[in-house]
């Protein structure tokens with residue numbers, strides 16, 4: 014069925030998989046604590062993984078510390094060469110990895126392949142970056158003095174990734190960290206560890222072919238306790254965590270208490286504004302991809318649609334026509350656009366949010382059912398929901414990681430829509446559809462969207478890797494992927510050099526003995 018056994022074999026997934034890898038070695042095979050991974054698509058058991066112990070964690074950190082001593086001395090462009098080889102191997106395995114992402118996580122194959130493409134793209138980006146880890150030079154105020162800044166490798170980077178992008182978000186962190194001279198320890202989501210095992214097999218081959226030491230890229234499979242260890246560990250100067258705001262607050266607090274660096278990419282409550290000047294033909298397509306793509310389980314998923322009252326009924330009718338026609342089913346089956354939710358807990362959150370929003374006065378327009386019958390036996394497939402609601406409803410203020418789109422009406426000027434869009438605790442992605450230049454520029458201005466991502470005539474999801482990715486407020490403030498996001502993976506040093514025969518002091522201070 015869908016050739017999944019063949020894919021697992023190609024990717025080196027065993028029936029029982031080890032708990033950790035220090036790059037060249039696997040370990041923790043015999044651990045008694047294990048987890049069975051079943052596909053949300055058909056409920057079938059895929060394989061088991063062992064869960065790491067506290068001792069395993071220690072072993073991984075020790076190997077990583079050792080490897081850092083070597084890796085930081087490898088010239089950055091040579092580190093880029095290793096990342097180039099990883100990118101090439103990912104190209105070779107793109108089909109298999111895409112299928113495994115799809116089967117283990119539940120996103121449709123096109124999106125699984127897209128996720129692997131994001132990994133390939135960030136590898137290319139990181140290779141170029143490996144020759145561009147630039148600092149600035151400044152003019153010293155003192156004669157015969159030179160001043161400049163440089164970036165040095167930081168050390169061990171902990172990467173906690175989420176189930177919804179089980180490999181791409183890790184690669185944004187790990188590939189940048191690698192060219193920056195850092196070593197990484199990856200804790201994948203315990204819901205999607207197999208694709209991490211698969212990627213680690215690929216990395217392991219590249220490390221072995223290049224006779225690199227143990228410990229440059231590590232993976233450790235465990236529950237929240239392993240994440241908590243990493244957050245508290247002084248030996249890990251940077252912890253990058255993707256997931257819920259609840260999780261991020263805990264990680265941020267613990268890392269902050271030891272004054273480590275935390276890169277947080279947490280919840281979103283992303284809105285699209287449709288003004289009276291929107292090109293609705295492209296807007297509706299963007300809304301559909303944003304709201305039901307990945308079954309509403311992206312952190313960039315469109316959760317709120319803020320619609321001008323003059324076009325409200327038209328938009329509502331168009332969505333009401335499209336929603337019942339959504340092809341929902343097995344994500345590896347051609348033609349399906351909506352796969353399952355990750356598990357039945359997620360289905361429960363979906364159902365509960367719909368009950369709650371209706372109790373607050375919202376109107377369920379369509380969808381909301383948990384699907385049953387042939388092909389839907391797992392109880393993880395749902396009919397995406399459209400709900401008429403008010404922005405201030407408690408339920409609308411929360412991120413429910415499921416396909417619920419709230420329709421919210423505004424009247425008057427675009428500023429009213431922007432107020433609604435900003436009127437939530439999260440600040441990841443935002444978008445406006447308008448052909449009116451004044452509206453678009455107002456949305457992008459200092460009094461416009463308060464999000465880390467603000468798009469015009471493009472939806473909230475599907476960002477390119479070349480830009481910095483992340484958001485403000487409860488989204489956590491971190492920036493990953495493109496632009497100058499690499500800087501957080503390095504330590505910055507300002508250097509002033511005196512080549513004169515005098516010792517002039519800055520600020521003209523006289524201190525003669």
Ligand code: UN1
Pocket residue numbers: 177178182255310311312313473474475476477
């Ligand atoms: C996420 O959901 O954590 O912009 C990342 C997007 C994707 C990445 C999403 N490129 O939707």
